[in-house]
Amino acid sequence: MLDELNPQQKEAVETTSGPLLVLAGAGTGKTKVLTYRIAHIISSNLARPDQILAVTFTNKAANEMQERVSKLINSSGITLGTFHAIAAKILRQHAELHNLTASFSIIDSDDQYKIIKEILLGMNIDVKAHPPKVISSILARWKDLGLTPEKISYGDVKSPTHGIAKSLYPDYQAKLIASNLVDFGDLTLYNIQIFIKYPDILEHYQNKYQHVLVDEYQDTNPVQYLWTRMLAGKHNNICCVGDDDQSIYSWRGAEIGNILRFEKDFANSKVIKLEQNYRSTTPILNVAGRLIKYNKYRHGKDLWTKGNEGSAVKVVYCWNDREEARFVTTEINSRSHSISPTPLKNIAILVRAGFQTRPFEEALISLSIPYKIIGGMKFYERMEIRDAIAYIRVSLNHNDSVALERIINTPKRAIGEATIATIKSYAVENNISMFDSIKKMIERSLFKPKIHSALSILTTKMEEWKHTYDTTNLYDGTKNILEESGYIGMLKDENSEESRARLENLREMMRAMNDFDRIEDFLEHASLVMDGDLSEKTENAVNLMTVHAAKGLEFDLVFLPGFEEGIFPHQKSLSTEGAKGLEEERRLAYVGITRAKKELYITYAESRRMYNEYINTTPSRFIDEILGDGVQKISSQKNYNQRAASYTKIEPKKEFKLKENFFPGFTVAHEIFGKGIVIRSDGKNIEVAFSQHGIKLVKEEYLIICD
DNA sequence: GAATAGCACATTTTT
DNA sequence: TGTGCTATTC
Numbered sequence: 001m002l003d004e005l006n007p008q009q010k011e012a013v014e015t016t017s018g019p020l021l022v023l024a025g026a027g028t029g030k031t032k033v034l035t036y037r038i039a040h041i042i043s044s045n046l047a048r049p050d051q052i053l054a055v056t057f058t059n060k061a062a063n064e065m066q067e068r069v070s071k072l073i074n075s076s077g078i079t080l081g082t083f084h085a086i087a088a089k090i091l092r093q094h095a096e097l098h099n100l101t102a103s104f105s106i107i108d109s110d111d112q113y114k115i116i117k118e119i120l121l122g123m124n125i126d127v128k129a130h131p132p133k134v135i136s137s138i139l140a141r142w143k144d145l146g147l148t149p150e151k152i153s154y155g156d157v158k159s160p161t162h163g164i165a166k167s168l169y170p171d172y173q174a175k176l177i178a179s180n181l182v183d184f185g186d187l188t189l190y191n192i193q194i195f196i197k198y199p200d201i202l203e204h205y206q207n208k209y210q211h212v213l214v215d216e217y218q219d220t221n222p223v224q225y226l227w228t229r230m231l232a233g234k235h236n237n238i239c240c241v242g243d244d245d246q247s248i249y250s251w252r253g254a255e256i257g258n259i260l261r262f263e264k265d266f267a268n269s270k271v272i273k274l275e276q277n278y279r280s281t282t283p284i285l286n287v288a289g290r291l292i293k294y295n296k297y298r299h300g301k302d303l304w305t306k307g308n309e310g311s312a313v314k315v316v317y318c319w320n321d322r323e324e325a326r327f328v329t330t331e332i333n334s335r336s337h338s339i340s341p342t343p344l345k346n347i348a349i350l351v352r353a354g355f356q357t358r359p360f361e362e363a364l365i366s367l368s369i370p371y372k373i374i375g376g377m378k379f380y381e382r383m384e385i386r387d388a389i390a391y392i393r394v395s396l397n398h399n400d401s402v403a404l405e406r407i408i409n410t411p412k413r414a415i416g417e418a419t420i421a422t423i424k425s426y427a428v429e430n431n432i433s434m435f436d437s438i439k440k441m442i443e444r445s446l447f448k449p450k451i452h453s454a455l456s457i458l459t460t461k462m463e464e465w466k467h468t469y470d471t472t473n474l475y476d477g478t479k480n481i482l483e484e485s486g487y488i489g490m491l492k493d494e495n496s497e498e499s500r501a502r503l504e505n506l507r508e509m510m511r512a513m514n515d516f517d518r519i520e521d522f523l524e525h526a527s528l529v530m531d532g533d534l535s536e537k538t539e540n541a542v543n544l545m546t547v548h549a550a551k552g553l554e555f556d557l558v559f560l561p562g563f564e565e566g567i568f569p570h571q572k573s574l575s576t577e578g579a580k581g582l583e584e585e586r587r588l589a590y591v592g593i594t595r596a597k598k599e600l601y602i603t604y605a606e607s608r609r610m611y612n613e614y615i616n617t618t619p620s621r622f623i624d625e626i627l628g629d630g631v632q633k634i635s636s637q638k639n640y641n642q643r644a645a646s647y648t649k650i651e652p653k654k655e656f657k658l659k660e661n662f663f664p665g666f667t668v669a670h671e672i673f674g675k676g677i678v679i680r681s682d683g684k685n686i687e688v689a690f691s692q693h694g695i696k697l698v699k700e701e702y703l704i705i706c707d
Numbered sequence: 708g709a710a711t712a713g714c715a716c717a718t719t720t721t722t
Numbered sequence: 723t724g725t726g727c728t729a730t731t732c
Binding site (some may be wrong): 057058059081082084100107184200219220247249252254352353354355356375409412415416417418419528546547549550567571573588610611 | 716717722
């Protein structure tokens, strides 16, 4: 088994005792080391599977690791999952120590905003001046640092909004606990609080986990760092794998210092560098290497690869953002029509920020190139899914006021703001949950008849639904709740394209539920694991996503658009984080570059539409930093004209002049050929790339501009 | 209490 | 550019 590893990988796999840091550059076989190490520990009888703890950040990474380990060895029994999932599991064992029950729910950011907003309104604070979103992220950062409400000092208050956050923090926590809820940050934080307060509990886990492995160590925040350290504290067999050059989550509380400090933190530790890259060509690695060398705050690694082939990295000038999109998409189009086409699923457009995707989407649509956006609207973020889950949550846990409020008037039950307000104030006065308050108010006939009957039906049903899953499977149970509540009826009555899609999503969710034994397991999955789309179709489509979302992925052909000052590096990163921000932006660019296996295009536009107007941009400083061997600078237009000559019948010599009305990049429509994009124009004859009919030369009078 | 219209504001990245 | 929120009206 170990023969498949290079010397450094082998050393990392075989160094099983004591603290080990594996600095694994992009594409150097990091997951291979982790999985082989686990297999090696088990097969050499160094530990049993249940004595191994392996932690990742994303569910995707956890799944991949699980899969690859099980191919090597019977791995059942190992604790393998994300920080959040494992911490949730541990917290459920000891929930009562935080005044929770084992069935607590995990809320997402949307629920957080709602709770925070409500507290703000109660405090008579302007929600516009202190947005719940901002406050929620302040609280999250504090939790990342391990700061509980009583630990917030005036030094942590960096703005008026921080001050509001400080004063609201205790109420926020109290509200969560009262509703039997926790947020993301609570999971690991509550864990370490328990570990500190109850050393015997910590010791139990320390004894159990003889080997601890952490993936993407550069992304750990202080609490996660402490959590891992505590759990590995006894046997001290901790293996952290990561790449300081790929630390791109500081805004989420990650501390690159954790990985840079490793040798100081763990006495007698060993550090192994993996530098042989199995992914990219030499030109791509050269570009990546030149760029990242500008960073000061790093361990320092040099990636290399066998063989010297590979086409040059292209740095492309475009005159505006639409032209940039046009260039990229026509480039993709020509690949898929070439003799040896690159499958679309091996092509990615990686943007710095979400708003950049729009011109690409438009251009891809007009050329009829299938694409998928990764990390857009997530399945569980859909309204109907959240509503359904809220119904289930409040049915199982009547105290979950957040879920109750979400669905109390969905479908419409004539319960408006005013009624909800009276229920809440009654709840506060009597120190009971909203649900109990409704029940009491019904008993005392405090509602008007219409509302009285609506609420009494709802609460009675909820008490029934609490036991729905005792006798039925998850599919039927959920269907029952959604039908009896009128939710499905509401969507059926609406009978629109949208409502039918929502019903289909609900069906998809219910089908997925049958993979679980207990409803509680499904709820946990929904709040922690259900990332991306449920339907993991590996359809052949171009991948369009942010660079952040692309971490860990690889593609034959990668486009990195928007290499302009202000976008990449992003202005906000520079203005709020200064030099550190710039280094993180550079790491982000590094991550983007190292996604490419065979070919890489870096593009920049001279003029870009932001908000509503065109602004002129400056090429990114990163472009200057990567120039050198294996880089070719081209201009989108020139490049296009060369190629256009080879596939169209137009005489290549003929000079086209731009006419004001039909600028290249404009979407136009033709009566017969349909929609297309203008390539160039001499005023009378317009060369158009039609999505259905290919490139044609048509007269101006037959075209209309669509945008 | 629900529906509508008008207005303000946005765009960094997310487990 | 579009969306999401608020105020206004029914």
